Amino acid sequence: MVGANRAEILRQCRKQGILITRSFFDNLAGFEDPMAILRGAQEFNISGVLDQNHLQLLAKLVPNNNSLTAVNATIEPTEIAPATIVSKAELQMPDITEKVTFSQPTLNAQEVEINHSPVKINASLNVEPNPARKEIRARTIAPMVKPEPLAPHILKGLQNYDIGDFPMIASDVDIDLEIHFDITGNSVTEGKMNDINSCFSSRLDKIRKMIVAGGEMPSRVTNINQLLADRHAFTGRENIACAIGLVNEPRNTKKGHLIFELEDNTGATTCLLRKDDDDPNPIISHGLMPDDVIGVAGTFSNTGDLFYVNDLFFPPLKRRKRKNSPDAQVSVAFLSDIHVGSKTFLEAQWQKMVQWFHTDPLAKTIKYFVLSGDCVDGVGIYPGQDKELSIPDLFNQYDEFAGLLHQLPDWVECIMLPGNHDAVRPAEPQPALEPDIQQSFNATHFVGNPCDFSLHGVRILSYHGKSIDDYVSGMRNVTYSNPVQAMREMMQRRHLAPQWGGKTPLSPEPEDNLVINTVPDIFVTGHVHGHACVDYKGTTLVCSSTWQDQTSYQRMLGFQPKPCILTVVNLGTHMTANIPFA
Numbered sequence: 001m002v003g004a005n006r007a008e009i010l011r012q013c014r015k016q017g018i019l020i021t022r023s024f025f026d027n028l029a030g031f032e033d034p035m036a037i038l039r040g041a042q043e044f045n046i047s048g049v050l051d052q053n054h055l056q057l058l059a060k061l062v063p064n065n066n067s068l069t070a071v072n073a074t075i076e077p078t079e080i081a082p083a084t085i086v087s088k089a090e091l092q093m094p095d096i097t098e099k100v101t102f103s104q105p106t107l108n109a110q111e112v113e114i115n116h117s118p119v120k121i122n123a124s125l126n127v128e129p130n131p132a133r134k135e136i137r138a139r140t141i142a143p144m145v146k147p148e149p150l151a152p153h154i155l156k157g158l159q160n161y162d163i164g165d166f167p168m169i170a171s172d173v174d175i176d177l178e179i180h181f182d183i184t185g186n187s188v189t190e191g192k193m194n195d196i197n198s199c200f201s202s203r204l205d206k207i208r209k210m211i212v213a214g215g216e217m218p219s220r221v222t223n224i225n226q227l228l229a230d231r232h233a234f235t236g237r238e239n240i241a242c243a244i245g246l247v248n249e250p251r252n253t254k255k256g257h258l259i260f261e262l263e264d265n266t267g268a269t270t271c272l273l274r275k276d277d278d279d280p281n282p283i284i285s286h287g288l289m290p291d292d293v294i295g296v297a298g299t300f301s302n303t304g305d306l307f308y309v310n311d312l313f314f315p316p317l318k319r320r321k322r323k324n325s326p327d328a329q330v331s332v333a334f335l336s337d338i339h340v341g342s343k344t345f346l347e348a349q350w351q352k353m354v355q356w357f358h359t360d361p362l363a364k365t366i367k368y369f370v371l372s373g374d375c376v377d378g379v380g381i382y383p384g385q386d387k388e389l390s391i392p393d394l395f396n397q398y399d400e401f402a403g404l405l406h407q408l409p410d411w412v413e414c415i416m417l418p419g420n421h422d423a424v425r426p427a428e429p430q431p432a433l434e435p436d437i438q439q440s441f442n443a444t445h446f447v448g449n450p451c452d453f454s455l456h457g458v459r460i461l462s463y464h465g466k467s468i469d470d471y472v473s474g475m476r477n478v479t480y481s482n483p484v485q486a487m488r489e490m491m492q493r494r495h496l497a498p499q500w501g502g503k504t505p506l507s508p509e510p511e512d513n514l515v516i517n518t519v520p521d522i523f524v525t526g527h528v529h530g531h532a533c534v535d536y537k538g539t540t541l542v543c544s545s546t547w548q549d550q551t552s553y554q555r556m557l558g559f560q561p562k563p564c565i566l567t568v569v570n571l572g573t574h575m576t577a578n579i580p581f582a
């Protein structure tokens with residue numbers, strides 16, 4: 001491309017607030033000075049989504065900028081797509097649609113004049129002509145004078161979300177983001193057996209301390225090797241032994257008892273939690289996850305080869321009081337799984353949301369926008385994916401998404417982490433997107449997955465949620481239609497992805513960073529394309545909505561996603577709002 005490279009062009013587009021189609025971009029390369037063409041769009045107030053037809057128009061309007069290739073410079077009737085321009089005009093200045101000429105479709109074969117270059121435009125729309133508009137000439141792209149704003153549309157059904165709770169608006173508040181954990185730049189594993197052993201030892205140590213500190217175990221915790229040596233002392237009802245270890249191969253017997261191996265750094269023993277119809281234990285019916293860390297209290301069988309579990313312990317999780325941010329009562333919004341680049345990405349609904357961001361008073365309180373992974377569909381993620389992509393190039397997918405984020409108001413700070421469709425290593429914890437991808441974005445903080453951070457002192461744990469697949473497989477009380485139950489289970493056992501060798505690839509860091517060391521005020525995931533926003537013992541659980549329609553794979557499985565729901569949480573009061581755009 002002469003005179004400008006790809007990145008410069010995209011930067012200029014963002015600067016001007018325009019989006020360009022692939023055909024526009026490709027043919028722009030055929031001009032002596034592509035940047036002059038883009039500046040021409042600004043000069044002639046052409047905004048919105050520009051396609052090949054707009055390029056042809058600009059080719060005529062911008063002087064001394066010859067096409068190096070055979071770009072069709074003839075503008076035929078009906079070639080200009082008025083609806084496209086109106087859409088962008090509504091988007092950027094939603095209060096002016098009444099004044100935008102193309103939104104008044106009265107221009108049947110009307111002659112207009114722009115910069116003394118006559119261009120015939122036939123906006124052949126099926127609408128009755130409006131005689132009052134017949135004399136409109138020129139200015140068919142955007143208005144010269146900013147019109148009076150329309151009254152903003154106030155969403156209904158937000159009884160718990162009172163605008164009166166916000167003494168300030170987001171644009172008046174400085175960013176207050178503190179990162180507590182992000183693997184980006186901190187991954188040290190070599191993937192060797194030593195690293196795997198260290199990772200599991202770290203997990204065991206961390207969660208054992210939590211269980212012991214809970215003070216609920218009935219006697220002193222002993223290492224398993226010592227218990228086995230003294231097993232004959234721990235028989236009968238009165239001689240209770242306690243141990244804490246990692247769970248291996250949990251399964252149910254034919255009679256419905258739960259059996260598993262419990263292993264610590266010193267040894268392993270077989271444990272049996274007996275089914276009792278008179279006093280059913282939900283753990284027996286729900287199951288355990290492989291590689292959970294649990295505490296057990298019980299006695300050995302007379303033969304000493306089986307440990308009968310009387311009680312089973314996770315780290316205690318008591319109801320807690322959320323921290324709030326009295327100094328900055330702004331909101332944080334949550335989405336995930338946008339899947340830009342997929343044919344099923346819901347672009348029209350995105351534009352509707354952008355319009356809402358620019359008009360609704362509630363949106364003016366949104367300082368932060370957390371995007372929990374899979375913002376693009378990626379390439380080569382599953383067999384046959386290429387047939388379902390509208391943008392087959394990965395970098396172009398990110399560029400497109402950068403453009404979509406750029407449409408949001410400038411007071412919104414995005415925090416973006418990767419998911420399993422993103423261009424980073426799949427093993428969790430995942431680092432942030434690479435710098436050459438980041439450079440396409442404005443006002444976006446790139447973090448790893450998971451990321452533990454605070455906004456104005458409110459602790460947030462954001463995790464894409466790939467391990468929900470393992471929870472669905474491993475626990476009978478977790479389903480794809482109720483993914484928030486997987487989040488409760490993660491909180492319960494203080495681990496985001498316990499299972500090694502399941503559907504979630506794990507990076508064996510010497511310190512297990514997927515342990516939930518600090519219970520967050522807000523815990524957010526995505527991945528499964530569901531939606532939920534509930535309280536769980538004082539933590540707000542947000543299962544972020546997707547922006548992708550039902551895929552053919554989901555249709556085959558009979559899974560119905562819940563797309564286009566923006567979850568908004570007031571950092572000051574923790575009140576929530578769920579705003580649908582579908």
Ligand SMILES: [Fe+2]
Pocket residue numbers: 337374419420421464466526527528
């Ligand atoms: Fe995902």
